[in-house]
Amino acid sequence: MAWYPRDIGEYLVDRVKITLPLPPGECSPNARVHYMAKANAVSAYRGLSATLARGYAPDEPWEAATVRMEFFHRDRRRRDPDNGL
Secondary structure (H helix, E strand, O other): OEEEEEEEOOEEEEEEEOOOOOOOHHHOOOOOOOHHHHHHHHHHHHHHHHHHHHOOOOOOOOOOOOOOOOOOOOOOOOOOHHHHO
């Protein structure tokens, strides 16, 4: 995770980079697990991401934001892109 302030002309651009581990398999929309096991896995993953993001929250709310997600895997196998979300 890193915070990158940068000046572009008269504007100050804030960038926040948060790196999370891939979600557990129970969070996959194709997973065949008990609904409570999935709910617990989703809740834990959301809690982790919220905890990491709170450390880099700006002092004032941004007027607009752009979110970019990149997924990195250990091997080069083909993946279903829906499973990353």
